[in-house]
Amino acid sequence: MKKITIAIDGFSSCGKSTMAKDLARSVGYIYVDTGAMYRAVTLYAMRHNMFNTDGTVKVDDLEKAMADIHISFELNGKTGRNDTFLNGEDVEDDIRSMAVAGHVSPIAAVPFVRKAMVVQQQAMGTKKGIVMDGRDIGTTVFPEAELKIFVTASPMVRAERRYAELKGKGLKVNFNDILKNVEERDYIDTHREVSPLRKADDAIELDNSNMTIEEQREWLLEKFRLATNQHE
Template sequence: MKKITIAIDGFSSCGKSTMAKDLAREVGYVYVDTGAMYRAVTLYALENNMFLPDGGIDADALRRKMGDIGISFRLNEATGRPDTYLNGERVEDKIRSMEVSDHVSPVAALPFVRSAMVALQQAMGRDKGVVMDGRDIGTTVFPDAELKIYVTASAEVRAQRRFDELKSKGMDADFDDILRNVKERDYIDSHRDVSPLRKADDAIELDNSHMTIAEQKQWLLERFHEACQKQAD
């Protein structure tokens, strides 16, 4: 069967990564978590003191260091899913912290960061057979993707999911802080100048506010088989 490119876009904490990972494993495709890539850049900036006292990012300092930021993914044999590595160090847990969540949107909005990440993402998906999730996959990274999904859910539902995820990992979490962060990221992601979050004209929308993971998986598999059949016809 001819391989296709699958682009899954949507708001933060709406389950894109879980859906994309499960689908990739189910159909034997490569999964790329683009959100993790921006989080890794943010973690690098935090660890190298590139944020100003007012919370802003020292864009010039980060621009000078972009060439020193190496991001890769390695399969975790225990989970069967890829972990994120920053310059050879596993940072999968670090990049999911609230500190990174609070700083990632301004970093992801920087044109030179997006340009570097988009080029890396396009290289990763050059041979198709890839599932990629993020904010601008179907609009900027792979505008010709054969299957585009746009995922959404209420801010409250997404905040609860993020809260439950952090607590399950033994990490400190405050629901109100998470809800505030979700709403702030929604605004920044939708209003940035470069590659803002928006639904591609040919994307299929999925509101998964009240769906189980199993229901989402079944729905996405059906869309995958439909897209593959369309390519075969």
């Protein structure tokens, strides 16, 4: 069966990564979490004091440091997940914090950061057989992807999911803070100048507000089967 490229885009906390990981595992494709790449750059910037007091990015400092920011993914033998590495350090847990979530959208809106990440992402997908999720995969990174999915859900539902996820990790979180973060990220992601979040013209939209993970899995597998049959 001919391998294809699968692009899954959508809003924050709508389950894109879970869907993409599950699909990749089910069909034997490689999974790349592009959101983790931007989070890793954000973590680097936070550790190196590259944010102003108002939350804006010290772009000159970050631009000088971009050549020293190396991101990779490695399989964790204990958990079976693909962990994110920043300059050789496993930062998978660090990049999932609310602190990083609150700073990632301004980083992702910086043109030279997006350019650097897109180059890395396109290099990862040259051999097909890849599932990649993010904000601009179907529109910018892989506009020729054979299967494009655009995932959405209401801000309230997404905040509830994020709250449950963080509580499950034993973190002390406030629901209203999470909802505010979700809404702020939506605005920044859809209004940024470079590669704003939008549904590609040929993407299939999925509103999973009221769907179970199993229902999403079956829906996505069906779309995968149809796409691979069309591109035999």
